Amino acid sequence: MDEGSDDTAVQSDGPLHRAFSSCYHRRTFDLDSSLNVDELKGAFAVRGRILVLRVLEPDSALVLSELLAAESNWGLSLAAGFIGRRFMHTGRSQSALQLREIFEAAYSDCGRSFSHLYETISLATYGNPGARAAAWYAKFLEFINSETFLGFVRTVSGLSDIRSATAVACRYSSGHFYASHVDRNGGKGHRASFVFNLTQFWEPQWGGVLQFKGIKGDVAEAYLPRFNSLSLFVASQPHAVSLVSPYAPHPRLSIGGALVA
Amino acid sequence: MLSTPQPSAEVSPRSIRRFRIRGTIDAASTRSAFEANTGAFIGIPHFVNGEAARALYRELRACDAWGLRICDGERMMGLSPEAYGRASAKERAAFTARAYAAAQSGFAFMREELWPANERAVGPLTRYVGETAEAHTLTTFLSFLRGAVFSTFVSAVFGVRSVMLLRLTVECYRPGHFFAFTKGAPPDARFGFCFDLTPTWISEWGGLLEFCNSCGGLAQTYVPRFNWITLYALSEPRGISLVAPFARGARYSVVGQLADG
Numbered sequence: 017m018d019e020g021s022d023d024t025a026v027q028s029d030g031p032l033h034r035a036f037s038s039c040y041h042r043r044t045f046d047l048d049s050s051l052n053v054d055e056l057k058g059a060f061a062v063r064g065r066i067l068v069l070r071v072l073e074p075d076s077a078l079v080l081s082e083l084l085a086a087e088s089n090w091g092l093s094l095a096a097g098f099i100g101r102r103f104m105h106t107g108r109s110q111s112a113l114q115l116r117e118i119f120e121a122a123y124s125d126c127g128r129s130f131s132h133l134y135e136t137i138s139l140a141t142y143g144n145p146g147a148r149a150a151a152w153y154a155k156f157l158e159f160i161n162s163e164t165f166l167g168f169v170r171t172v173s174g175l176s177d178i179r180s181a182t183a184v185a186c187r188y189s190s191g192h193f194y195a196s197h198v199d200r201n202g203g204k205g206h207r208a209s210f211v212f213n214l215t216q217f218w219e220p221q222w223g224g225v226l227q228f229k230g231i232k233g234d235v236a237e238a239y240l241p242r243f244n245s246l247s248l249f250v251a252s253q254p255h256a257v258s259l260v261s262p263y264a265p266h267p268r269l270s271i272g273g274a275l276v277a
Numbered sequence: 278m279l280s281t282p283q284p285s286a287e288v289s290p291r292s293i294r295r296f297r298i299r300g301t302i303d304a305a306s307t308r309s310a311f312e313a314n315t316g317a318f319i320g321i322p323h324f325v326n327g328e329a330a331r332a333l334y335r336e337l338r339a340c341d342a343w344g345l346r347i348c349d350g351e352r353m354m355g356l357s358p359e360a361y362g363r364a365s366a367k368e369r370a371a372f373t374a375r376a377y378a379a380a381q382s383g384f385a386f387m388r389e390e391l392w393p394a395n396e397r398a399v400g401p402l403t404r405y406v407g408e409t410a411e412a413h414t415l416t417t418f419l420s421f422l423r424g425a426v427f428s429t430f431v432s433a434v435f436g437v438r439s440v441m442l443l444r445l446t447v448e449c450y451r452p453g454h455f456f457a458f459t460k461g462a463p464p465d466a467r468f469g470f471c472f473d474l475t476p477t478w479i480s481e482w483g484g485l486l487e488f489c490n491s492c493g494g495l496a497q498t499y500v501p502r503f504n505w506i507t508l509y510a511l512s513e514p515r516g517i518s519l520v521a522p523f524a525r526g527a528r529y530s531v532v533g534q535l536a537d538g
Binding site: 067069123124126127191193195196219220221223225227229233234235237238239240242256258259261262263264265 | 377378380381382385453455457458479480481482483485487489492493494495498499500516518519521522523525
């Protein structure tokens with residue numbers, strides 16, 4: 017990685033430059049040193065989920081947030097009952113008619129079957145290996161598979177057989193959502209799921225809330241996508257991301273994935 | 278001339294003589310639950326006798342006196358049912374754009390309200406109560422809300438000597454409608470309630486009554502339910518999430534503000 021010469025336009029004397037520089041010199045991302053693991057463990061044990069605030073040390077969160085904000089390699093992931101699951105590259109913009117058809121397809125079955133509409137990037141198979149962002153993503157994958165992070169999630173969750181983590185970046189713009197579902201990405205070994213929330217400012221009225229389902233379709237608990245927070249939950253819990261409103265002025269950015277035994 | 282709701286053919290309005298709080302609802306235990314929620318909110322299912330709630334729902338659904346009300350953060354605006362009916366798609370879109378623009382950065386809302394033709398200012402239904410035919414289920418319900426049984430119950434839950442009904446709105450949220458987060462209230466009002474009359478609803482459709490906690494997270498999310506009342510302190514930040522474009526129906530509720538009597 018070339019310090020300070022990333023794809024993002026980083027002013028050499030700005031806080032973003034310092035954040036990139038800090039992460040570069042440490043050669044990794046890191047958790048915030050003030051996390052109280054015992055407290056978090058107790059909270060997780062109650063419902064099998066937790067929202068950890070200020071989870072990453074500030075420079076790590078800032079770097080990831082800026083990388084995603086500057087990203088242009090998103091692909092649109094669409095699922096709707098009658099058409100199944102599709103993935104479309106959105107580097108080249110779709111026509112208005114295509115977009116309308118995509119939204120109509122996603123909306124037509126929401127609530128009746130598995131459905132979602134959002135943009136994503138696989139960090140492990142990043143499509144542009146020459147880009148400097150690829151090196152940062154590789155560093156992040158190293159971080160979430162390091163003992164620092166895996167040990168943290170094992171301790172907090174009590175799921176001592178977690179051995180590895182996978183991750184994708186997600187971008188929810190206006191009209192995007194993920195209807196109620198249970199994570200099965202890692203098959204039977206999928207123990208828990210995590211989401212690093214990386215949108216620097218988010219109002220609750222803009223939607224994009226991570227909702228955990230209760231009995232009879234109620235919402236048992238909901239997490240706002242607060243900057244530099246980690247949503248960590250047992251994979252078997254039905255959950256959803258609520259519709260991002262048309263008046264959200266910017267997208268909801270996150271990196272989420274599976275913690276696998 | 279007063280524009281009044283027309284009861285549907287499915288129900289005889291004269292058959293609904295009174296609303297009763299369901300017998301198994303106990304004010305003391307409800308008060309305990311309210312206190313456990315830090316004195317912020319409490320939801321009560323199956324609040325009144327079911328046949329009365331069903332008659333009220335049918336009456337509202339069949340009503341043709343819905344006008345459009347929006348707030349753009351600075352002022353309230355609206356279209357009477359007649360003007361709303363005449364409004365072109367372009368005119369309606371202009372109202373929507375105004376509300377959405379305000380919601381990007383602050384308080385705003387957009388919904389339909391039952392709209393007496395002689396409305397003058399805030400709280401139209403406070404006037405409305407005495408001016409409609411006794412037989413209407415809505416009038417019967419509003420009389421119930423002003424009566425001793427409701428007042429005594431609500432006072433006990435809120436832990437005050439008495440309450441006085443100040444304002445009422447009968448609201449309908451259709452796709453695209455919302456109420457951004459606020460903790461604002463007129464200085465004379467201390468408590469609020471939302472009586473939901475939506476028979477079939479799923480959380481993916483939005484329209485959720487959400488309360489924030491002191492840390493800016495979501496403390497509680499209520500999915501619209503039929504014959505469900507939520508009592509809350511007006512000091513609590515609250516909002517109604519955007520009703521999704523794919524919602525199959527409308528969210529009906531009667532919302533009131535109460536003074537500590």
